[in-house]
Amino acid sequence: MTTVSHRRPRGGGALAGLAPTALLLIGAIYCLFPVLWVLIAATKSPAELFSTSTLAFGTGFFDNVADLFAYRDGVFWLWAGNTLIYAGGGALLSTAVSAVSGYALAKYRFPGRNLIFNLLIGGILVPAVVLAIPQYLLFSKIGLADSYWAVLLPQILHPYSIYLARIYAAAAIPDSLLEAGRIDGAGEWRLMSRVAMPLMVPGMVTIFLFQFVAIWNNFLLPFIMLGDDGKFPLTVGLFTLLQSGANQPSLYNLILTGAFLSLVPLIALFLTMQRYWRTDLSSGAVK
Amino acid sequence: MRANRFGAALAVALTATLASCGSGEPTPQSTEAAQSPTAAAQGPVKLVYWTWAPNMDKIVDVWNKAHPDIQVTVSKQAGGDDAAAKYLTASKAGNPPDLVQAEYQHLPSFIAADAVADLKAETASIKAEFSDGLWNLVTLGTEGVYGIPQDSGPMMLFYRKDLFDKYGIAVPKTWQEYADAARTVRKKDSKAYLGTFSSKDPGAFTGLAQQAGAQWWSISGEQWKVNIADEPTKKVAGYWDGLVKEGAIDDMPFFTPEWNKALNDGKLLSWPSAVWAPGVLSTNAPKAKGKWAIAPLPQWNAGENFSGFWGGSSVAVSAKTPNKAAAAQFATWLNTDPAALDLLVKEAAIYPAATKAQSALGEAPEYFSNQPDFWQQAAGVGAGARGFTFGPNVGVTYNAFKDAFDKALQNKSPFTDAIQTMQDTTVADMRKSGFQIAS
Known part of the structure; x- marks a missing residue:
């Protein structure tokens, strides 16, 4: 009896395990194939781009990179730096704001708490794209359009991140721990910075990654906000290469190489941050 | 410990970003200073x-x-x-x-x-x-x-001289000859086309309509007159409609990878385009360098010398x-x-x-080193190019072109219907924006 009951779940488990694996594999191919395509296309010289097979590597990668870096005296680096400021700065600020608000919403009872939270939830339903033009008009009014702030500020308050931080804070910070801290005489500021925030780090890493990727890839907001090409992020900058006018030789190889190079930091960030993420989650689980 | 270090790093990075934003601040003021x-x-x-x-x-x-x-x-x-x-x-x-x-x-x-x-x-x-x-x-x-x-951007006809010679095709002087040449090409090489009609490039179609004498907009006093579905435009649309339906020419859009490939492989033999085409051809079809030549656009009536602008x-x-x-x-x-x-x-x-x-x-x-008189030819074409007054909502008209012609290609419906859609969409949008329209 026992042997049978042992075997049955094992056999069923192997079969049942196959379907999710296959599904995940298909999902992975679906997501990674375009990346592979960009990588392959970035290695092709202009002559090879439209004349060789789609999945055949080309010979022009280093020429493409050199051309891209030489394009308009290395404006690519300026755009890359801008993207880093927008994505890094925006994600850090957004994480800080989300963590603090999420913590406050989860652990304090104050009048209007539910109203604020419900408004934020409502905010999740409004796509950021819809807000870009009204935001541009508002920023123009206060004289901040076409500045770094015009791209940074609208991305700091991100309802979904606050929602995530609240859920995370509610689960990760035991009320008893805060009570113990209060009894020991810690002020609210000290409680937040020394007790609550360290516990929220894995959640913050998640929020940071989400926001970093979202801002890194954001196109519409900077496209509308910025007029000065010296402040463009990579997305908008590469778009100017694509739309350089019908009467100009197209710069496909530079665009593809630029798109590929702008993916590299994201991949690197994910690989490094992910490790960090996992260790903290598991160290929490062991406790 | 690790969490603390992360927190510290966060704080440092925060101040760094703030500082860098601060230092970036003075430059954007240049426009305001000028103002x-x-x-x-x-x-x-x-x-x-x-x-x-x-x-x-x-x-x-x-x-x-x-x-x-x-x-x-x-x-x-x-x-x-x-x-x-x-x-x-x-x-x-x-x-x-x-x-x-x-x-x-x-x-x-x-x-x-x-x-x-x-x-x-x-x-x-x-x-x-x-x-x-x-x-x-x-x-x-x-x-x-x-x-x-x-x-x-006066328009002219760009064609593959080597392949025209190979297939024994004379450079078409009229659109009638162009249609005949298109049929000849299909007979000589079943994979090749003389040209293609692009439903994604309203600018090219506009130029061809201008050549035929279209006047899509005009102003008299405060009133606009919109006449996109005029006779010349319908004539141009009907002409291409016939060629596409018959299979004499292709219907892939310009500037796509597949179009580039066809140009490179010699499967597209001509392109009615504008004077800036060499820049496009040299990057999109590098293999065909020195094989293209130019001629004036085919005419609607023999002996004329009209062109449009793209x-x-x-x-x-x-x-x-x-x-x-x-x-x-x-x-x-x-x-x-x-x-x-x-x-x-x-x-x-x-x-x-x-x-x-x-x-x-x-x-x-x-790219046209084999055609030393390129600019002289262009000047000759440019002299006969006629444009027309553009309206205040060309963006809407052009989008209507793309939608309507995409649909026409898909459903095999008449191109002249698509022209009527452009006219109706344009007029409706202008009315909505408060322009006075003369009927």
């Missing part, structure tokens, strides 16, 4: 110029060196329809650049939105530098002058700039001064609008 009248008195006038012409910064450097009192900053934008929308938004919000590259078809929308200044007084002396057809594109046939023509743009001055005179002075220099025109041709690779500069073009584009 305050006191700044003009104190230092040089500062102008911001939105354009997407390549190497424009180098050309502007030459101006800046010679004119320390008027300093121009180029901000390179993404071109096309998005650029027009962006300029209109910026203008509405009150912070447009002082100068902007305005494609001829988008200039009327700028004028309708009061976004560009009337340069009548500033340009009285340079009118003669441009052909009447081009000048009409920046005046819309009114008393005002809303931009200075920069480049122009592309081309002007430099307009913002209605909101406090330095209109300085901006007009710069735009005039850029588009009429022989030294500037020379730079425009060499650095920005454009086909200049100024008549004198067109005839001064010497050496043929490298």
Whole structure:
């Protein structure tokens, strides 16, 4: 009896395990194939781009990179730096704001708490794209359009991140721990910075990654906000290469190489941050 | 421990970003500094110029060196329809650049939105530098002058000389001959086409309609007349409709990878395009270098010499700039001064609008080294090119073209229906925006 009951779940488990694996594999191919395509296309010289097979590597990668870096005296680096400021700065600020608000919403009872939270939830339903033009008009009014702030500020308050931080804070910070801290005489500021925030780090890493990727890839907001090409992020900058006018030789190889190079930091960030993420989650689980 | 270190790193990075933003702050003020009248008195006038012409910064450097009192900053934008929308938004919000590259078809929308200044007084002396057809594109046939023509795109026929010779096809002089040649090509090589009809490029279709004599918009007093579904346009649409349905020509859009491949492999033998085509062909079909030649567009009636325009743009001055005179002075220099025109041709690779500069073009584009008289031919074609007044919502019309012709290709419905859709969509949009339409 026992042997049978042992075997049955094992056999069923192997079969049942196959379907999710296959599904995940298909999902992975679906997501990674375009990346592979960009990588392959970035290695092709202009002559090879439209004349060789789609999945055949080309010979022009280093020429493409050199051309891209030489394009308009290395404006690519300026755009890359801008993207880093927008994505890094925006994600850090957004994480800080989300963590603090999420913590406050989860652990304090104050009048209007539910109203604020419900408004934020409502905010999740409004796509950021819809807000870009009204935001541009508002920023123009206060004289901040076409500045770094015009791209940074609208991305700091991100309802979904606050929602995530609240859920995370509610689960990760035991009320008893805060009570113990209060009894020991810690002020609210000290409680937040020394007790609550360290516990929220894995959640913050998640929020940071989400926001970093979202801002890194954001196109519409900077496209509308910025007029000065010296402040463009990579997305908008590469778009100017694509739309350089019908009467100009197209710069496909530079665009593809630029798109590929702008993916590299994201991949690197994910690989490094992910490790960090996992260790903290598991160290929490062991406790 | 680790968490603490992360927190500290976060704090450090935060301050770093804030600091870097702070230091970035003073630069964006340059436009505002230029806009305050006191700044003009104190230092040089500062102008911001939105354009997407390549190497424009180098050309502007030459101006800046010679004119320390008027300093121009180029901000390179993404071109096309998005650029027009962006300029209109910026203008509405009150912070447009002082100068902007305005494609001829988008200039009327700028004028309708009061976004560009009337340069009548500033340009009285340079009118003669441009052909009447081009000048009409920046005046819309009114008393005002809303931009200075920069480049122009008269259309001609680009064809594969080697393959025409191989298949024994004579260069078509009329559209009738072009249709016959298309059928011949299909017979000689079942994988090749003489040409393709693109449902994604309203600009090309507009040029062909202009050649046939279409007049899509006109103004009389305060009223607009919209006549997109006029006889010449219907004739052009019906002609291509027949060829596509018959299978004599292909229906893939221009500027796509598949189109590039067909050009490269010699499976597309001709392209009715504009004078700027060598730049496109040299990058998209590098293998076919030296094998293409040019001829005037086929005509509707034998013996005529008409063409249309595909592309081309002007430099307009913002209605909101406090330095209109300085901006007009710069735009005039850029588009009429022989030294500037020379730079425009060499650095920005454009086909200049100024008549004198067109005839001064010497050496043929490298891709067309087998056609030493390239520019002479182009000038001949340009002389017969006729444009028309563009309306205030060309963006809507062009989008309607794409939607309607996509559908027509998909459902095999008549192209003339698509033309009617363009007409109806355009009129409805103009009514909605409050334009008076003469019926």
